[in-house]
Amino acid sequence: MRLRTLRIFLWLAVALAGLGAFFLYQRQAEPVTQISQAFRPEFTLPDAQGQPHSSADFRGKYQLIFFGFTNCPDVCPTTLSEVAQVMDDLGSDADKVQPLFISIDPERDRKLGLDAFTEAFHPAILGLAGDDAATRAAADSFRIFFEREDDAAAPDGYTMSHSPGLYLIGPEGDWLRQYTYGTPASEILDDLNTRL
Amino acid sequence: MRNTLFSAAALALLAPAAFACEAVTLGDLTIEHAWSRATIGATRPAVFYVEIRNGGADDALTGIATPAAAMPMLHETVVTDGVASMPHAMSVPVPAGEIVKLAPGGYHGMLMQLTGALNEGDSFPVTLTFEKAGEVTVDVEVVPMRAEGPSCEGGH
Numbered sequence: 620m621r622l623r624t625l626r627i628f629l630w631l632a633v634a635l636a637g638l639g640a641f642f643l644y645q646r647q648a649e650p651v652t653q654i655s656q657a658f659r660p661e662f663t664l665p666d667a668q669g670q671p672h673s674s675a676d677f678r679g680k681y682q683l684i685f686f687g688f689t690n691c692p693d694v695c696p697t698t699l700s701e702v703a704q705v706m707d708d709l710g711s712d713a714d715k716v717q718p719l720f721i722s723i724d725p726e727r728d729r730k731l732g733l734d735a736f737t738e739a740f741h742p743a744i745l746g747l748a749g750d751d752a753a754t755r756a757a758a759d760s761f762r763i764f765f766e767r768e769d770d771a772a773a774p775d776g777y778t779m780s781h782s783p784g785l786y787l788i789g790p791e792g793d794w795l796r797q798y799t800y801g802t803p804a805s806e807i808l809d810d811l812n813t814r815l
Numbered sequence: 816m817r818n819t820l821f822s823a824a825a826l827a828l829l830a831p832a833a834f835a836c837e838a839v840t841l842g843d844l845t846i847e848h849a850w851s852r853a854t855i856g857a858t859r860p861a862v863f864y865v866e867i868r869n870g871g872a873d874d875a876l877t878g879i880a881t882p883a884a885a886m887p888m889l890h891e892t893v894v895t896d897g898v899a900s901m902p903h904a905m906s907v908p909v910p911a912g913e914i915v916k917l918a919p920g921g922y923h924g925m926l927m928q929l930t931g932a933l934n935e936g937d938s939f940p941v942t943l944t945f946e947k948a949g950e951v952t953v954d955v956e957v958v959p960m961r962a963e964g965p966s967c968e969g970g971h
Contacts, residue, residue, distance in 0.1 A: 692860045692861060693892050693920065693925075694899050694919075696862070699961070700960075700961040704961075739855060739960040740960060740961045741961070764897070768900065772903065773927070774928075780901075783894060784897070800894060801920050
């Protein structure tokens, strides 16, 4: 009889330990996702006409944000093509999504023409190009990297290396996720449709 | 029969972009699907994509030349630790029995110092130089900036 009590007690202890481990695991798992989601990138950058736009202006809309440069022949046109396709395929929901192209090579891009570039992909894409400090601050707030690389063979003697992801910002301004470079338009669209 | 022949001829005439879909052969190499994106003016570099099938022994693409640009180069987009850069490629390996694609996000031709804007619907020649097979010239189809592939692949 006493053995049986002990056995029940021990099994209860096992169950309790299991439950405890489960909750501990849950508590550990949660903060990780929360940390990666709980930041709000901030920027204030002018468009091609010099009109400033800040992150707060886009509250209420989802934003698809890409950092690039208009002299980029491969990565940037490929991603902007995907964005253009997504905007077309969103149909009547397109007004809930604001695509933004933030220049990491603002001086040259303003000179070459920012609007003609973004419009060639989709008229909904808004191009922003600030000064060096504002551009660096914007990239830092997205926790992304860009760098000017001297290259004698490149146009004007330099090229840019940069994080090629496409970032999704929520209507409250929260960073929601990254679509890694090369994510097909259909996948981006499916993901957006679950949110809109 | 006559009708069929006639429609075939009519179709051929009606398909002005078909030239870009034609495969060009050089020894054991088949080169096809050459395409480029339209540019705004001539100040920004353009791009050159192509597909090379190698039915023979190992070879390598060592250079490109075109009257459309004064400085065409082979580049490769490389994403390392989440950062994309675009180093020059001295040559692009074309291993035996494989299909090598110069395609978005990988190897591509970067056409710098354009001699003129590339407009949608235009075509221009690019001469590819291979280490062993020698030289061959293909016609490159210029597609809209937002296109994701050549028109002859369909669906884009």
